[in-house]
Amino acid sequence: MIKALGYFIEIIRGSIITARHFVVNMFFHILKVLRIKTKRKGAVTIQYPEQRREIASRHRSLHRLMTRKDGKPRCVACMLCATVCPSECIYIEAEEDPDPEIQKCPAKFIIDLSRCCFCGFCVEACPEDAIRMDTENIEFAEYNRQELIYDLDKLLG
Amino acid sequence: MSEVLIILIKVICALVWLLLITLYLTWLERKESAVIQDRIGANRADILGIRAIGLFQPFADAIKFVFKEDFTPNFSKKFLHTMAPFISFFFVAVTIAVIPFGDVLRIGGREIKLLIVDFNVGLLFVLAMLSLGIYGIILGGWASNNRYTLLGGMRGAAQLVSYEVALGLSLVGLIMVYPSLNLSSIVHFQGELLFGWLPKWGVFLQPLGCLVFFFAAFAETKRVPFDLPEGESEIVGFFTEYSGLKWGLFMMTDFMEVLIISTLLTTLFFGGWQVPWMAADGFHFPWGGEWQLPHGIVVLFQVLAFNLKVFFFCWLQILIRWTYPRFRYDQVMDLGWKLLIPLSLANIIGTGILMSI
Ligand code: SF4
Ligand code: SF4
Numbered sequence: 001m002i003k004a005l006g007y008f009i010e011i012i013r014g015s016i017i018t019a020r021h022f023v024v025n026m027f028f029h030i031l032k033v034l035r036i037k038t039k040r041k042g043a044v045t046i047q048y049p050e051q052r053r054e055i056a057s058r059h060r061s062l063h064r065l066m067t068r069k070d071g072k073p074r075c076v077a078c079m080l081c082a083t084v085c086p087s088e089c090i091y092i093e094a095e096e097d098p099d100p101e102i103q104k105c106p107a108k109f110i111i112d113l114s115r116c117c118f119c120g121f122c123v124e125a126c127p128e129d130a131i132r133m134d135t136e137n138i139e140f141a142e143y144n145r146q147e148l149i150y151d152l153d154k155l156l157g
Numbered sequence: 158m159s160e161v162l163i164i165l166i167k168v169i170c171a172l173v174w175l176l177l178i179t180l181y182l183t184w185l186e187r188k189e190s191a192v193i194q195d196r197i198g199a200n201r202a203d204i205l206g207i208r209a210i211g212l213f214q215p216f217a218d219a220i221k222f223v224f225k226e227d228f229t230p231n232f233s234k235k236f237l238h239t240m241a242p243f244i245s246f247f248f249v250a251v252t253i254a255v256i257p258f259g260d261v262l263r264i265g266g267r268e269i270k271l272l273i274v275d276f277n278v279g280l281l282f283v284l285a286m287l288s289l290g291i292y293g294i295i296l297g298g299w300a301s302n303n304r305y306t307l308l309g310g311m312r313g314a315a316q317l318v319s320y321e322v323a324l325g326l327s328l329v330g331l332i333m334v335y336p337s338l339n340l341s342s343i344v345h346f347q348g349e350l351l352f353g354w355l356p357k358w359g360v361f362l363q364p365l366g367c368l369v370f371f372f373a374a375f376a377e378t379k380r381v382p383f384d385l386p387e388g389e390s391e392i393v394g395f396f397t398e399y400s401g402l403k404w405g406l407f408m409m410t411d412f413m414e415v416l417i418i419s420t421l422l423t424t425l426f427f428g429g430w431q432v433p434w435m436a437a438d439g440f441h442f443p444w445g446g447e448w449q450l451p452h453g454i455v456v457l458f459q460v461l462a463f464n465l466k467v468f469f470f471c472w473l474q475i476l477i478r479w480t481y482p483r484f485r486y487d488q489v490m491d492l493g494w495k496l497l498i499p500l501s502l503a504n505i506i507g508t509g510i511l512m513s514i
Contacts, residue, residue, distance in 0.1 A: 011481070015477060018476055018480040019476060021192070021194070021195065022193050022476065025193075025195060026192055029192070043191070043195055043197045044196070045195075
């Protein structure tokens, strides 16, 4: 009985907490309606499509391939990224580069983003800094999977 | 002829009130839970770009329900499966018939009582209808022909049977104090004063009964601390096999029960349409002031007071729903049989002793 009474007190305290949240938040909502500026807001919601949060500088977003000065991809088709990729979603076909110093360049470079888990390993593995995930583009959802297979053109952007 | 017309108008008004408030209870639930959890809540439904803090959301939901596929599984018992939501909806909605919204309204020498039927046994009628509502749930669970729905239905039945007892017993004390089962005369009685200043509301005369009634009635609504028939995380509940508008009816019934419980609580324990110290001709304050008011204003005050009290209890129920996790099944049964029923029995005995001395 005493124990049950203890529970009862805790139950009451629980509802006092939620009621307090309600009253305090309502107070700030009403102040906002009355156009009184306050430091605190009634809700922490960010109204997403209209309001956005700043993306953190180390956020991993959509991939892009870097280019040299002459506009060709920096990638030397070393396959390190394709090897390290845990989702096995990078597909590279190499061809010979006319420049003997460079030797190889990608003929095809395909990332299947429908499988990518955005781990960033490809970026870490690349010896040429040819692939980066800093486009800050986080909204590339598509209606079918075919659209999510990004090839060389799309990745060079 | 005009009698029939008046009844018709009353029925339509009461139904519109009931359905509209039920619709907006869904809005209140979403918004209130949002405010409790530091969110904003549904605010995107708009008409021509006007959002009006999500006030159109219930209608958007309703339109969505109408256009959803109404799926009846092959293995279900088709007729009963279709009947179930209507049964549970009907028996809850019909209770509004005996709830007094206000005192009499005098227009053109005619006295109109602001309730649909002035039943002598209104209280029993409400209790009977509320308990019949469970048939819809059992039927839904049974007719779906699915083990989980059946489990949900049986849980609902067990829960309602155990809480019905406490609900009925908690009101016995009340009936002893107000020797009437007629809801409008119960409300009239609550207009009198205790010690010359305290309104004779049920909550002051029967605090224990009020508490037991509130808990038992809350269990009747089958909402979260007591949502065992539903049990979202374990059995999904008696309406697993429902979709579209039929599921919507079950959901509406839940909200309507919240509303009906609020109106009952208001009518029985919080003075119904009574405004403290207001009589038919205006306010008579216990400290000796008077404030005469015309008849129309008095009726308006009464209806407003009723609505305000109902709104407060809806708010309270939603607050409770968003505060507590679900009880375990045995805890619910313990609470019903080992706490609420003994308390309500003690209440009856205490009331009897107090009344005899
Ligand atoms: S981010 Fe990870 S999963 Fe995606 S392509 Fe790079 S290595 Fe593969
Ligand atoms: S690791 Fe870098 S250089 Fe090597 S194939 Fe991948 S993108 Fe090209």
